[in-house]
Amino acid sequence: MTYRSEQFVLFEGTFMPIVIRNYTEADFDEMIALQAACFPPPFPEELWWNRQQLTEHVQRFPEGAICIESNGTLIGSITSLRVSMNDDDLSHRWEVVTDNGYIRTHDPNGNALYIVDICIHPAFRKAGLGKWLMNAMYHLVIKLDVQRVLGGGRMPGYGAVANEMTAAQYIEKVVAGTLQDPVVSFLLSTGRMPVMLIEDYLEDEASKNYALLMEWKNPFHT
Template identity: 60%
Template sequence: MTYRSDVYVFDGGKPIPAIIRNYTESDFAAMIRLQAACFPPPFPAELWWNEQQLEKHVTLFPDGAICVEIAGEIVGSMTTLRVQFDPEHPQHSWAEMTDNGYIRSHDPKGNTLYVVDICISPKYRKLSLGKQMMQAMYQIVVEQKLNRLVGGGRMPGYHQYAERLSAAQYVQSVVNGELTDPVLTFLLRCGRMPLALIENYLDDEASLNYALLMEWKNPFMARRK
């Protein structure tokens, strides 16, 4: 299935045409440049997407590899894979679920769309591109008759409160609207719902290695596991 959606995004009150589409091999260099812009030093360059990972994305599950293009430039991307997921046993790490980003763990018969990565160029982060890509993935969930979309949300604001709040208390404060977290609040605005707090999800100093597993249930299959 090829995905393409022509939309307008807004910079203040100005509409800007954008394309949400699958990324392909011809986009690999631009995807790596995007990663460099999103994760500058001291973030280690070896942790950016490499061509071997991107090749796996577009061959193993091209439906789950999308990007946003504005004026011929790739300014955002989102990658997913299908997995068999049991919400009654949610504990896992990002590396385990995504095969360290190579997605060789992709299961064509999996019941769940799992988020590997989402990134947006710093210059374009006020245009709601992340929400546009998330909506595209929800459409894939519905089209492929999956039960849900699931992903681990980083908690980059947590380190500022860790001395006085447990991770669970921090999450509850964000859900209650008492605190704002750059990632968790964004995901809540996208319609994602908290599912489970995960320890040692990812080597992430700002989140103290925690993540909040969050889901969006297919409303046409909400009663299924």
Template identity: 55%
Template sequence: MYRKEFYLFDQHQPVRAVVRNYTKADFPELIRIQQESFPPPFPEELWWNERQLMNHVTLFPEGALCIEVDGVLAGSMTGLLIDFDPSHPDHTWAEITDDGYIRNHNPNGNTLYVVDIGVRPSFRKLGLGKWLMFSMYDVVIHKHLTRLIGGGRMSGFHRYEKAMTAEQYLDSVIKGKLQDPVITFMLRCGRTPVKVVENYLDDEESCNYGALMEWKNPFCTDNNEEVL
């Protein structure tokens, strides 16, 4: 199981943080984190429920991570393993995550797929999302996987939908001409774009588009064999 202890800085003040696997005892707070992290117009039916969380901690506990700050649960990140084929990348969030229930988790998969990441707004100035992402990279390396991948909501696209395509929007974000709350964050975490996916998620802000973003295991070669 995973546990990493370190200090963050709130301006000049060190604060103690822990990234660890979440458990059943954390479920009420994890649901509250979802509600705070993804307010309307994000669909509330996509917030976690206890059945989904129970699957996370039983089917793939290594991919169920949370972060505490001074003992307060402040964010979480969830993944599952899939056998990803780069030549057929198109999918929806619902089909590849089993609507968040991850009953399709493949213990022999080659890729860690990010189901969800969320941080309470009151803690976002501490960079907790990046720490969660880096911790999930640790899981990728520990389990000898080829990559981490997942779709990012292009949450700023609705403001530009009439002026450009989703592909042009993503390209503008990558070039630094535009800033997107989700995609820019992923770029800062070392994720790189694979492609735009249409009808990825029922989400007004991204006009239902998602940007598939990956992080490749640096200990793997291009032919997916681990470097020993």
């Protein structure tokens, strides 16, 4: 099952052509370069995608490996796997669920599509590409007839105000719209809904290791 969508997006006053499609082995060098552009130092280089991880993505769950290109250049990507998660046991760490990004934990019969990573090249972050990548995941959830999309949203704005409020208070303000968070606010704008706050989700100083688990329920699932 392959995914391909061609369209135009408004960017800097003009319409830019984009192609949303599955990434393949031929894209690995560009995928790694994209990670370097999205997560520059002091973000550790060893946490960028490596070729072994990308190989696992395209071999284990190619449907969940999606990228955006424009004029032949890769400018965004999103990666997912299928997992089984129940509402009474949702607390988890990113590295456990995603197998540190290798997705060897992929369950072909899982009841949810779990977002491993999403990144947009910094030069194109005002083109709305993240929403189109998330829409591709929603399309996939419907096609596979699984219950929902799940994923932990980092809270990189929290670190700056952690001495003033708890993580729960911070999220309450972000959801109310009185504070803006670079990740959580974006995910809310794509239709993702808050599920629960997770402590010790990922080693992430900016988020104080917190994440907000968020979902999008498949409206067609019975």
